[in-house]
Amino acid sequence: MTKIAIVYHSGFGHTKILAEAVADGAATVAGSSVHLIAVDEVEAKADILDAADAIIFGSPTYMGSASAKFKEFMEWSSKIWYVRGWADKLAAGFTASASQSGDKLNVLIQMAVFAAQHGMVWVGANLLPGNNTSKGSPEDLNRLGSYLGAMAQNNADQGPEGVTTADHQTARHLGQRVAEAAVRWSAGK
Numbered sequence: 001m002t003k004i005a006i007v008y009h010s011g012f013g014h015t016k017i018l019a020e021a022v023a024d025g026a027a028t029v030a031g032s033s034v035h036l037i038a039v040d041e042v043e044a045k046a047d048i049l050d051a052a053d054a055i056i057f058g059s060p061t062y063m064g065s066a067s068a069k070f071k072e073f074m075e076w077s078s079k080i081w082y083v084r085g086w087a088d089k090l091a092a093g094f095t096a097s098a099s100q101s102g103d104k105l106n107v108l109i110q111m112a113v114f115a116a117q118h119g120m121v122w123v124g125a126n127l128l129p130g131n132n133t134s135k136g137s138p139e140d141l142n143r144l145g146s147y148l149g150a151m152a153q154n155n156a157d158q159g160p161e162g163v164t165t166a167d168h169q170t171a172r173h174l175g176q177r178v179a180e181a182a183v184r185w186s187a188g189k
């Protein structure tokens, strides 16, 4: 089995819904087993991360940055960094914010740099941008036009039920893409 782990933090449930969508997408790929891990479980589930072929990172965008809880996880992982424990695993990321931009890109860049520090191999979304022509719509896949990972925008006055179908589907696509890549990646080892 190809093992996909999704490590996420979610303060108010939006990123959790996206993490579940990423997991659903990854689970559609034959031969993959998927583990959803909240950041406060990583210590107890470190062996799952050790064994994973791919780790997908999820964090809300807080103050233009990954959340403090997610950064705590990043710093916790320095002991794994030191022994190159995650080197050559695939990596990818997703984030949610309230504003259309909200500086989400900064969070995906933080995750990609983090993955590079670990010697991981970053996998982008491989989706053309949606909603950027006169025929486009907010219902399009990748409606926020991100290449580095999956982005979602939720209105600040709505709970997790405000996660749009388009963003849900975009997150699902990322999970599927990473799982497909991981099956090929692990077959070549």
Ligand SMILES: Cc1cc2nc3c(=O)[nH]c(=O)nc-3n(C[C@H](O)[C@H](O)[C@H](O)COP(=O)(O)O)c2cc1C
Pocket: 009, 010, 011, 012, 013, 014, 015, 016, 059, 060, 061, 062, 063, 064, 065, 096, 097, 098, 099, 100, 101, 102, 103, 154, 155, 156
């Ligand atoms: C402390 C804090 C900081 C935030 N900073 C931003 C921000 O920089 N840009 C933005 O667009 N939204 C920002 N938001 C809104 C969240 O990104 C948004 O509500 C997101 O969906 C929360 O995800 P979660 O429910 O998984 O925590 C912030 C929210 C909080 C609580």
